[in-house]
Amino acid sequence: MEILHLNALRFGFSTKDASKIHSLGLSKYISNQLHAKIDLAEPQFIKESPKSLADLRKLKQSANKGNKELEKIVKNLLKIHLEWKAFLVERFFETAYPLREKINLFFQNHFVVTLQSVNVPYWIFQHYHTIHQHAIGNYKTLVKEMVYSNAMIKYLDNQQNKKGKINENLARELLELFTLGEGNYTEKDIKNTAMALAGLSFGKSKGQYRAMLMDNSSKIVLGKTGNFTIDEVIDIIFEQKNTPYFLAEKVLRWFFYDNPSHELVHQYGNLLKEKHFELKPFFQEMFEQEGKNEKGGNQIKNPLIYFAQIHYDLHLTPNYKLIALLLKNQSMDIYDQPNVKGWKGGQNWLTSQIYADRNQFIDFVIDGNKQFKKILSKKLEKFDLGTISYNPKLKILNPKNAESILYELTQKMLFETDEDMKQELNQLLNYDFDPTAENAEKSILKVYQFLAKSPEFQII
Amino acid sequence: MKRRKFLQITATGTGGILLLPQFLWANSFFGELDKLSENKLIFIQLNGGNDGLNTFIPFTDPLYYSNRPTLGISKDKILNTSSGMGLHPALKDFATILQEGNLSVIQNVGYPNPNRSHFRSQEIWQTASDSNQYLNYGWLGRFLDIQCKDENLKSLNIDHIDNLALKAAVSNGITVKDFTKIKRYNHDDNQLKLSDNPQLDFVRKLQFTSLEGMEEINKSLQNAEKYTEIYANNPLAKNLEWMAKLIKGNLASKVYYTSLNGFDTHNNQLQNHSKQLTILNDAVFSYYKDMKANKLLESVTLVIFSEFGRRVNQNGTGTDHGTAGPMFIIGGNNKGKIIGKNPDLSQLDQGDLIYDIDFRSVYATLLKNKYDFDPTLINIKNQIIKDLF
Numbered sequence: 081m082e083i084l085h086l087n088a089l090r091f092g093f094s095t096k097d098a099s100k101i102h103s104l105g106l107s108k109y110i111s112n113q114l115h116a117k118i119d120l121a122e123p124q125f126i127k128e129s130p131k132s133l134a135d136l137r138k139l140k141q142s143a144n145k146g147n148k149e150l151e152k153i154v155k156n157l158l159k160i161h162l163e164w165k166a167f168l169v170e171r172f173f174e175t176a177y178p179l180r181e182k183i184n185l186f187f188q189n190h191f192v193v194t195l196q197s198v199n200v201p202y203w204i205f206q207h208y209h210t211i212h213q214h215a216i217g218n219y220k221t222l223v224k225e226m227v228y229s230n231a232m233i234k235y236l237d238n239q240q241n242k243k244g245k246i247n248e249n250l251a252r253e254l255l256e257l258f259t260l261g262e263g264n265y266t267e268k269d270i271k272n273t274a275m276a277l278a279g280l281s282f283g284k285s286k287g288q289y290r291a292m293l294m295d296n297s298s299k300i301v302l303g304k305t306g307n308f309t310i311d312e313v314i315d316i317i318f319e320q321k322n323t324p325y326f327l328a329e330k331v332l333r334w335f336f337y338d339n340p341s342h343e344l345v346h347q348y349g350n351l352l353k354e355k356h357f358e359l360k361p362f363f364q365e366m367f368e369q370e371g372k373n374e375k376g377g378n379q380i381k382n383p384l385i386y387f388a389q390i391h392y393d394l395h396l397t398p399n400y401k402l403i404a405l406l407l408k409n410q411s412m413d414i415y416d417q418p419n420v421k422g423w424k425g426g427q428n429w430l431t432s433q434i435y436a437d438r439n440q441f442i443d444f445v446i447d448g449n450k451q452f453k454k455i456l457s458k459k460l461e462k463f464d465l466g467t468i469s470y471n472p473k474l475k476i477l478n479p480k481n482a483e484s485i486l487y488e489l490t491q492k493m494l495f496e497t498d499e500d501m502k503q504e505l506n507q508l509l510n511y512d513f514d515p516t517a518e519n520a521e522k523s524i525l526k527v528y529q530f531l532a533k534s535p536e537f538q539i540i
Numbered sequence: 541m542k543r544r545k546f547l548q549i550t551a552t553g554t555g556g557i558l559l560l561p562q563f564l565w566a567n568s569f570f571g572e573l574d575k576l577s578e579n580k581l582i583f584i585q586l587n588g589g590n591d592g593l594n595t596f597i598p599f600t601d602p603l604y605y606s607n608r609p610t611l612g613i614s615k616d617k618i619l620n621t622s623s624g625m626g627l628h629p630a631l632k633d634f635a636t637i638l639q640e641g642n643l644s645v646i647q648n649v650g651y652p653n654p655n656r657s658h659f660r661s662q663e664i665w666q667t668a669s670d671s672n673q674y675l676n677y678g679w680l681g682r683f684l685d686i687q688c689k690d691e692n693l694k695s696l697n698i699d700h701i702d703n704l705a706l707k708a709a710v711s712n713g714i715t716v717k718d719f720t721k722i723k724r725y726n727h728d729d730n731q732l733k734l735s736d737n738p739q740l741d742f743v744r745k746l747q748f749t750s751l752e753g754m755e756e757i758n759k760s761l762q763n764a765e766k767y768t769e770i771y772a773n774n775p776l777a778k779n780l781e782w783m784a785k786l787i788k789g790n791l792a793s794k795v796y797y798t799s800l801n802g803f804d805t806h807n808n809q810l811q812n813h814s815k816q817l818t819i820l821n822d823a824v825f826s827y828y829k830d831m832k833a834n835k836l837l838e839s840v841t842l843v844i845f846s847e848f849g850r851r852v853n854q855n856g857t858g859t860d861h862g863t864a865g866p867m868f869i870i871g872g873n874n875k876g877k878i879i880g881k882n883p884d885l886s887q888l889d890q891g892d893l894i895y896d897i898d899f900r901s902v903y904a905t906l907l908k909n910k911y912d913f914d915p916t917l918i919n920i921k922n923q924i925i926k927d928l929f
Binding site: 518 | 587657658659660662663674676700701702707709710737738739740742743744746747749750751752799801
């Protein structure tokens with residue numbers, strides 16, 4: 081695979097930006113992405129939705145008992161969930177700054193909250209908005225903001241965390257999943273961190289402490305003693321050895337390697353520490369450095385990239401809600417991770433079922449299988465998603481002959497093309513293939529279909 | 541962990557069946573109760589354009605030798621000579637099959653306005669279209685869409701790429717690259733290493749189990765485990781061996797397809813062609829013995845064809861793309877005849893043979909005779925060949 085395409089996939093969701101990376105150069109491209117001012121306005125459907133749990137309760141109570149009004153309200157809320165997922169998918173597909181959205185999604189998967197469990201779409205919007213604001217700022221600030229997120233408080237039950245009745249959920253994840261990683265703290269540290277979080281509950285735009293429920297006793301966290309606020313606890317956490325390495329490893333996994341080496345984790349952990357957890361220079365340096373690595377084949381492609389890439393390549397008109405559902409089917413349900421650990425990535429992205437579903441999708445797009453069409457139509461109807469009409473078009477820049485076509489497609493789609501693959505492709509598109517023949521376009525689409533179903537295409 | 545899981549997935553479906561006494565599944569005594577006695581078609585597509593004139597040879601025609609001064613096969617080497625035609629020496633076991641009355645040769649098969657591009661001519665053969673017509677679905681795919689309602693797995697293609705002939709609007713077929721690997725994935729619980737890239741290995745292994753119809757295939761492979769016919773050692777033989785195994789293991793699929801490359805003999809034809817025909821001969825004869833021994837020869841019809849023949853006049857050490865050529869039918873209760881006129885080397889069109897029998901007549905005959913299927917339903921209107929079955 082040509083490195084421009086490889087980098088477009090690493091830093092975005094499809095190969096769309098390959099030409100931009102080419103014209104700007106990698107360093108400038110990354111810097112442009114990281115410095116852009118990008119709007120994230122509150123979408124209309126969020127404006128119209130309940131703003132808090134209290135609002136939600138009121139809305140549900142307003143329904144007359146006995147008739148179907150409540151059912152309707154619940155159904156409507158679920159519709160908003162899907163609209164939110166589709167809203168994000170659209171951003172991922174359409175943005176001129178895919179790297180920024182990819183960083184946002186990385187942090188969303190790092191600070192997991194789910195629509196299903198939070199149930200207040202407005203809080204979910206705020207959660208994403210906060211990430212968007214701080215994702216290229218300071219990591220410590222972002223962690224502090226996340227702890228105060230209404231969605232996070234709800235997702236990890238901190239509203240139940242009160243003096244004398246400590247709930248450790250948020251404290252545990254703060255240490256285990258947000259900053260230090262397992263093995264770098266004790267159960268006592270969790271307990272004392274939880275004490276610092278006691279009384280932190282929902283507020284208007286972010287969480288607020290209820291003075292009555294706070295625990296003002298002295299705490300011992302990671303060897304330090306004092307009546308710490310949660311902000312002070314987080315300061316202590318950021319003095320710990322493992323904090324920068326923990327994040328560096330996860331970033332490497334999200335953007336580059338399913339199995340990053342210890343050396344690499346060490347190198348970029350050091351970098352993050354050196355930059356005092358400032359994310360922009362950290363990302364800039366890591367992305368520039370690793371973007372020079374011409375060798376692909378290090379990362380199983382996640383479903384989002386899989387669908388975005390195919391939509392882009394084949395000029396398909398996206399139905400974002402349907403894509404959100406397809407993503408769910410591929411176990412990448414946006415803002416509805418299966419648990420607090422988030423999507424694990426790597427080999428977890430693929431099972432034989434998921435692989436079969438991917439192949440079925442591409443077969444449908446290119447051949448139009450009738451059975452699959454039935455399944456899709458049912459889905460579209462059930463969720464009121466409108467219609468789809470796939471009319472795949474593949475642009476070949478250099479359609480001189482079979483060789484030039486195969487070269488172009490493999491360079492764009494596969495991280496490597498071994499001898500077996502070359503032979504198979506030559507069998508598929510014989511050397512005497514006529515690119516001007518009446519059905520040439522169909523035949524080239526068949527090559528795309530074949531490549532999209534190959535194991536190599538499932539890997540970046 | 542993951543790996544263990546998918547191995548479990550592939551293992552499903554083999555249960556139940558194994559509890560039954562083995563003889564139930566092997567014995568054609570019960571043939572009428574199961575799928576064993578149902579007619580099956582196997583196709584071998586010779587890729588590249590097989591030189592028909594050097595395969596089934598008009599050795600009594602002096603024009604053959606004058607057009608092929610260095611490539612002509614000398615008369616004394618030609619096998620099973622009768623009525624002016626005989627087989628290439630590499631096809632020694634085809635000669636046996638012919639003598640046993642189980643091989644029919646259909647001569648001069650082609651189509652009007654022949655296209656000499658591999659790509660296009662294969663497409664024409666696979667879709668059964670006219671030479672200026674473009675169809676989206678394969679002829680076998682269209683047939684299976686109408687004929688097969690229940691079977692989960694309608695067709696099996698053992699090849700590296702999907703075959704257009706099997707492409708259907710509804711019916712799912714399956715393309716399997718390498719059964720040997722599947723078998724190993726299913727039985728070895730060790731970490732099989734295919735490449736230096738663990739992620740790629742992981743996905744490649746998944747690829748096999750993600751194929752729809754894998755369950756049926758595994759079931760049939762289990763059923764067929766007790767059969768141990770010995771096949772020749774070449775890739776085509778391997779493919780035929782797997783097909784035969786699956787058929788013996790009671791796989792419901794009606795249509796099987798595979799291909800053999802290497803027939804585009806522009807250079808060094810004498811050697812290359814002989815090598816490919818030897819592979820074909822050995823593979824087909826292994827298969828033939830197997831089918832005969834297991835009393836399946838009558839129900840399974842093997843069809844061998846190529847997208848075109850080659851130019852009559854040799855060009856250097858090879859031959860150029862041509863038009864008509866012979867087709868071979870083995871088993872399926874064929875009459876064991878040589879059908880059609882011998883190639884007419886005096887009447888050529890731009891140096892190429894003029895076809896005599898349309899390939900779609902062969903298709904029509906297969907569908908009508910084996911499945912009592914009306915070929916006009918898939919828009920094949922050519923005449924049935926009377927002497928084939």
